Amino acid sequence: MKYSRKEFITRSAGALLAPIAIGAGGWINAAPVAGIPRNAAERNAYTRMLLDxxxxxxxxxxxxxxxxAAGAAIIHGEFKKSLPVVDYDDYAFDRWELIGRAGMEVGKQEIETDLAFGSRGTPENGLSGxxxxxxxxxxxxxxxxxxxxANISVNKYGRSIPVDRSTDPTLPPLFGVGYRDVPLLEEAVQSGSPVRLHAQVRFSSDGKGINVIGRLPGKQPDEILFLAHADTMYTTPGAIDNTASVIVMMMLAHEAAKRGNHKHTLTFAATDGEEYGLLGAKHYAKVRSATDTMKNIRYVINFDSLAWGPNLWVNSLNDEIKMIIRSIHSDLGLKSYPRFESNDGFSMDSAPFRPSExxxxxxxxxxxxxQTLPRYHRADDLPQHVPLDCTEQAFRVFDEFIQRVDRL
Structure with missing residues (x-):
């Protein structure tokens, strides 16, 4: 039987926990689960339900x-299950839309291509060069x-994908191609074969951005801020990038609320517009500055694609954060190897919160x-391809992280 999207969501949200079948390599098939998950099996089922x-x-x-907006409403409802304070943080922006699909021909051969999100389009009859x-x-x-x-970017992970061009839509159009087509393009450079491109876009002033902010007040205003972007690129349902990470963050909120009595205030921000110039994070940072609460933030943790694999890739200049994550892996006996980079942790959605220090x-x-990276920004970044051993492990690490930071 087929259901409408609304019927599917209603039926899924009301389903009870059912048996779970775990396959090789930690990949899982699970029926939907209602309420707040209490253990690893229920967390896996909860993750699968929300991915669906x-x-x-x-x-x-x-x-x-x-x-x-429909997705933001679901996230808001999930936060409300356990958090005492949940708000929408709305903002306006100039919206971009692709009309139809982008096209590229090299000589007489059509090449798969995607126009960058926010890019200027071509004239109605295309362009040639x-x-x-x-x-x-x-x-x-x-x-x-x-x-x-026009500019052409190459996806090093696989087939063509769009990238973000929101920084300056006045620049020439930016088209994406896959690395498999590089030899053909190289040959065209040598032969001087003509290239034809076409893409029609629309800009409108009616864009509405929606962050969803959940808070668990602590005994003091000192705050741990978690961020995970809830929007996707226009080409993909974004199961790994970044829906699974948002779900991990929601499960952390549920577990923290269940414990209660935290010293630190915990804030969980499902941000909008990350794929379009970090719009949501920038707006929420402005709100925090305007309300003079930016100064309360002691830790900023940004989750972005926690399920490409089991090994967390930690970008931070803070030795304390690295030490805590390293010790958690050791103490919990996790069979994964976190990768530590001496890169600024104020990157992507966490960047606007640099003034908090x-x-x-x-x-x-x-x-x-x-298995996973070729799905980046593509239509097959689907729920069935999310390895739930990764989401469970990320949950365990950062649930413990919250508790250890709270004891400092």
Whole structure:
């Protein structure tokens, strides 16, 4: 029997815990679960339920879209199950939309391509030029005066994907291609074969961004802020990037609320617009500055794609954060190997919170690269491809992290 998206969400949210079948390598098939999960099996079922609601039933949730708003409502409802303070943080922005699909032809051969999110489009009848090599990508120039007409980026992980061009839509159009098509493009550079590109876009002033902010007040205002972006690129339902991370954050909220009596205030922010210039995080940072609460933030932890693999990729300049995460892995006997980078933890969605001068970490993951990374920003970043051993492990690490920081 087929259900509408609304019926699917309603039925899934009301289902009871059912038996779970775990396959090889930690991949899991689970029936939906209602309420707040109490153990690892229920957390896996809860994760699968919400992946199905947000990714299967709704699909891509680009910022400003009705689909994103529907997803934000689900996240808000889940936070309300355990947190005493849950709010929407709304903002306005200029919305971008692709009309139809982007196209590229090299000589007489059609090449798979995606237009960058926020990029300027082409004239209605497209544009034509010749290819030239530039850095790690290509450019399309006018055959006579060599005027730059378009840029082409190459996805090192697999087939074509869109990237973010929200920083300056006045720049020439930016098209994405996959690395499998690089030899053909190289040949076109040498032969001077013509390149034809077309993509129609629309900008409108009616964009509405929606952050969902949940808080668990502590005994003091000193705060641990968790961030995970809830929007997806327009091409993908974003199961790994970044829905699974949002669900991990929600489970941390549930578990913390169940314990209670925290010294630190805990804030959980499901942000909008990360794929479009960090719009949501920037707006929420402005709110915190305007309310003079930015100074309360002691730790900023940004989750971005926690399920590419079991090995957490910790980008931070803070030795304390690295030491805590390293000791948690050792003490819990986890069979994974966190990767520590001496990069600034104020990156991506955590970047707007630099004025807090908090200890910061940007958390990604690696380990199942051959299986997972080719799905980045693509339509097959689907719930069935999320390895739930990764989400469970991330939950365990950062649930323990909250408790250890609280004891400092």
């Amino acid at each position: 609601q947000l990714c299967t039933a709704i699909g891509p949730r680009a910022t400003g879209s009705e689909h994103y 010749i290819l030239s090599r530039q850095d790690s990508g290509f450019i399309v120039v006018h055959p006579e005066n060599k005027e730059l007409l 908090a200890r910061a970490a940007h958390i990604n993951s690696r380990g199942y690269d051959a």
